Structure formats: structure tokens, C-alpha cells
Amino acid sequence: MSTESTIAVAIDAGDLPMGGGLMALVRPALLLLEPGGVLAINSCHDSLQDDLSVWCRIKQHEYLGHEPAPMAGASGTTEGSGCHDSSVGKPKPTVRHLIRRGDLSVPQGSRETNMRLEAVNGRLSAEAVLSAVPMPETADPRTGFAPRGAQVEPGGPRYPFDLLDRNHVAPPEVAKLYDQAVESQWDGNRDIPWHKLPMHSPDLERAIGQVFTFLAENELSALYVPSRFVSRIHPAYAEVAMFLSTQMADEARHIDVFLKRARSGGAGLGVSSVTTSQSLLSLLELTDFTEATFLLSVLGEGTFVDLLRFIEDHAPDDVTAEVVSRARNDEARHVHFGLVHVRHALANDPGLYQRLENAVRRRAAVMAANSGVPEPLQDGLTILAAGSTTYRDIARGHDEFRALLDEMHTNRIKRLEHAGFTSAQANTLSELHTPNFM
Numbered sequence: 001m002s003t004e005s006t007i008a009v010a011i012d013a014g015d016l017p018m019g020g021g022l023m024a025l026v027r028p029a030l031l032l033l034e035p036g037g038v039l040a041i042n043s044c045h046d047s048l049q050d051d052l053s054v055w056c057r058i059k060q061h062e063y064l065g066h067e068p069a070p071m072a073g074a075s076g077t078t079e080g081s082g083c084h085d086s087s088v089g090k091p092k093p094t095v096r097h098l099i100r101r102g103d104l105s106v107p108q109g110s111r112e113t114n115m116r117l118e119a120v121n122g123r124l125s126a127e128a129v130l131s132a133v134p135m136p137e138t139a140d141p142r143t144g145f146a147p148r149g150a151q152v153e154p155g156g157p158r159y160p161f162d163l164l165d166r167n168h169v170a171p172p173e174v175a176k177l178y179d180q181a182v183e184s185q186w187d188g189n190r191d192i193p194w195h196k197l198p199m200h201s202p203d204l205e206r207a208i209g210q211v212f213t214f215l216a217e218n219e220l221s222a223l224y225v226p227s228r229f230v231s232r233i234h235p236a237y238a239e240v241a242m243f244l245s246t247q248m249a250d251e252a253r254h255i256d257v258f259l260k261r262a263r264s265g266g267a268g269l270g271v272s273s274v275t276t277s278q279s280l281l282s283l284l285e286l287t288d289f290t291e292a293t294f295l296l297s298v299l300g301e302g303t304f305v306d307l308l309r310f311i312e313d314h315a316p317d318d319v320t321a322e323v324v325s326r327a328r329n330d331e332a333r334h335v336h337f338g339l340v341h342v343r344h345a346l347a348n349d350p351g352l353y354q355r356l357e358n359a360v361r362r363r364a365a366v367m368a369a370n371s372g373v374p375e376p377l378q379d380g381l382t383i384l385a386a387g388s389t390t391y392r393d394i395a396r397g398h399d400e401f402r403a404l405l406d407e408m409h410t411n412r413i414k415r416l417e418h419a420g421f422t423s424a425q426a427n428t429l430s431e432l433h434t435p436n437f438m
């Protein structure tokens with residue numbers, strides 16, 4: 001029989017029988033204990049001894065025995081509730097049963113005690129949750145969809161998650177980016193003043209239809225590529241999956257508004273080029289999360305930020321400008337995620353530089369037969385920048401388009417340097433980047 005000092009938790013069970021609610025007190029009380037900890041149950045029920053010892057054997061706890069309950073005020077215990085024996089009109093004696101928590105039969109890990117998240121200025125951010133419940137360095141696929149911080153019963157099935165390493169999955173900034181993403185959602189149905197779209201010349205509208213066809217096709221890849229990784233991310237890093245889900249919602253909205261813009265001016269959709277198709281397939285086929293994030297978000301979406309700014313600067317009306325401006329804000333967040341992801345992974349894995357460079361080179365080899373920006377897009381952007389199809393305007397539009405390519409290259413180098421590459425590496429990687437931009 002244990003002494004008072006070994007009892008960690010005591011409960012007052014009155015005359016509750018095993019099948020009458022007693023376990024709703026016993027099981028949660030055992031969860032508060034470390035394995036080996038002792039629970040005292042003060043009870044005046046007659047037949048609890050046999051029931052408890054059988055239950056303990058099944059659940060792999062240890063029934064230590066029973067003894068008369070001490071009087072009220074004894075340390076670590078409470079007196080029984082003084083149930084009454086109506087047949088004799090006297091209080092029934094209270095007995096103290098002792099159970100030692102087993103090692104195996106109950107959930108592993110400590111309960112989150114004193115977990116009290118507090119709102120700041122009326123807000124409770126995902127960033128605050130992450131700092132209260134940090135991500136583990138590695139994750140166990142046998143904890144399945146158990147939320148980080150839950151106590152997990154042993155013996156569960158192994159899940160097919162294979163992104164199990166915090167340094168290659170979850171940059172520390174991810175929860176903050178998720179908060180920003182949720183706050184920045186907009187509605188492509190309601191928030192664009194579609195009714196204000198003016199009539200343009202057929203030539204200009206066809207150019208716009210072409211540009212937005214290209215944008216929508218690329219946005220489709222930006223929706224599908226992250227989706228391939230979400231189901232592989234261990235839920236210990238749920239904030240990454242949650243951020244990617246906001247990114248996918250953003251891309252869905254971009255596809256929607258870009259196609260609406262192409263079809264609102266009278267010209268409809270333009271051409272989908274083999275160069276684009278080849279480039280996007282090479283993204284979709286990537287199986288490494290960090291390589292995919294690097295190619296899609298740092299290089300591809302980074303270049304798209306410059307492209308969207310160019311379209312906004314040359315937009316012939318406010319509706320077109322609004323569409324690309326809103327999309328560009330979202331893209332800046334996607335690029336930010338890509339940069340912090342890659343920076344974090346590079347800081348923890350020096351061998352990653354070479355792997356990322358190899359990924360860019362492999363893709364460049366696949367794209368070797370597709371040199372140059374897709375021609376329908378070149379023409380569309382040139383006419384958009386010209387604002388008309390008079391040859392003098394076109395000459396200016398052509399120069400603007402060439403300047404865009406230079407600006408994209410310069411900004412890619414800056415992003416690559418920010419991600420952690422040297423200037424020489426950044427220059428090489430930028431030059432090898434796909435002519436499709438994404």
C-alpha cells in the first residue's frame with residue numbers, strides 16, 4: 001500500500017458505481033498523472049474493489065489495494081462524501097482505493113496544463129498560438145491527425161506523411177503569414193468594379209485577352225502545385241498546410257478574376273503556348289517540397305510580381321489595374337513565404353544550395369527546346385504597353401517589354417541573394433530561369 005506522499009491526485013467518488021459514471025472521474029484523473037503516478041479514489045460504494053482491479057488489469061494500470069479513507073484535511077486527499085446507508089440510517093464508511101498509472105495503456109505526453117491563450121487588442125492570432133505551442137523539430141507519422149499538443153494514445157496507425165522535419169517544412173514566420181493571408185482575403189465577384197470596364201479597340205482587347213489567358217494558365221499551376229504537398233505535411237506543422245490553403249484560395253480567386261477580365265472586354269481567351277505547357281508540367285512534376293517552393297514561389301511568383309506590376313502600370317482602365325493590383329498583393333505574400341521557407345531550409349542544410357541549383361538546371365534542360373517568352377504573350381504585352389497598334393506606339397511598347405525582362409532578371413537576382421545565394425550563384429540561376437516566367 002502506498003503512503004500519503006506518493007499520491008499525486010485524489011478524487012471523491014461518493015457512491016458512484018463503475019457503470020454509473022465513476023470512470024468519467026477516474027479516466028481524466030489518470031490523464032493528469034505521469035506514468036507511475038498514484039491516484040486515490042475515495043468511495044463508499046460496496047463492490048468497487050473487484051471492479052477496479054479487473055479494469056486496471058485490462059487497461060494495464062496497477063490496482064494497489066484499498067484502505068480506510070483518512071479523515072478530512074489529511075494531506076493530498078479529501079474525505080469521502082459521507083454517503084448515507086438508508087437501511088441503517090448511518091453514514092457508510094469511505095474507502096480509499098489506490099491506482100498506479102500504467103506506462104502503456106493511456107495517452108503519451110503531458111497534458112497542456114495552465115494553457116490560457118490571451119487575446120491582445122481583441123485578437124487571438126495564429127502567431128500567438130504558435131509561440132504558445134511550438135513545433136517539434138521532427139514529427140512522428142504515428143500521431144496521425146492529432147493536433148500538436150494533444151496526448152496521443154499509443155498503437156495508432158502510421159500515416160503516409162513524409163514531410164516530418166521542421167527545418168525543411170516550416171519557417172518560423174509561417175503563422176504570421178497565415179494571419180496576414182486570412183486578413184487579406186478579397187472577393188473577385190464583389191470587390192472589382194466590373195461594371196466600370198470601358199470599351200477598348202478590338203486589337204487592344206485581344207492583347208488583353210491573351211495576357212490574361214497566360215496569367216490564368218499559370219495561376220492554375222500555382223493552385224495545383226502546392227496542393228500536391230499539403231497532404232504530405234505532418235499536422236505538427238499544420239500552420240504550413242493552413243498557409244498553403246490560403247495560397248490556394250488566392251490562386252483560385254486569381255484564376256477566376258483573370259478569366260473574367262479576359263472575357264469581359266469582348267475578345268475572350270487567347271492562345272496557350274507549348275512553352276507555357278512544358279514549363280508548368282516541369283513544376284507540377286516536382287516531388288521535393290523545398291525545390292517546388294523555390295521554383296514556384298521564389299523564382300516563378302517572384303517574376304510574376306514584376307509581370308503584374310508591368311500590366312498594372314500599362315493597364316488601359318481602372319478595372320484591369322485593380323484586378324492585377326489585388327493579385328500582386330497576394331503574390332507578394334506567396335513570394336515572402338517562399339523566401340522565408342528557402343532561407344530557413346538553407347540555413348539548416350548547406351547541401352541544399354547545390355540541390356536547388358541542380359533543380360533549376362534540370363528544369364532548364366527540359367526547357368532547352370523552348371527558348372524565349374511565348375510569342376503570343378510577347379505580342380500581347382507589347383500591344384498592352386503600346387496602348388494601340390500604331391507603329392510608333394508599338395516601338396515604345398517593344399522597348400517597355402524588353403525593359404520588363406531586364407527588370408525581372410534584376411529583381412530575381414535580388415530575391416535569390418535575399419534567400420541566401422551569392423551574387424554569382426544568383427546571376428546564374430536567374431539566367432537559367434524558365435522563359436515562361438512561372
Ligand SMILES: [Fe+2]
Nearest residue numbers: 219222251254
Ligand atoms: Fe496567383
Ligand SMILES: [Fe+2]
Nearest residue numbers: 222301331334
Ligand atoms: Fe501565387
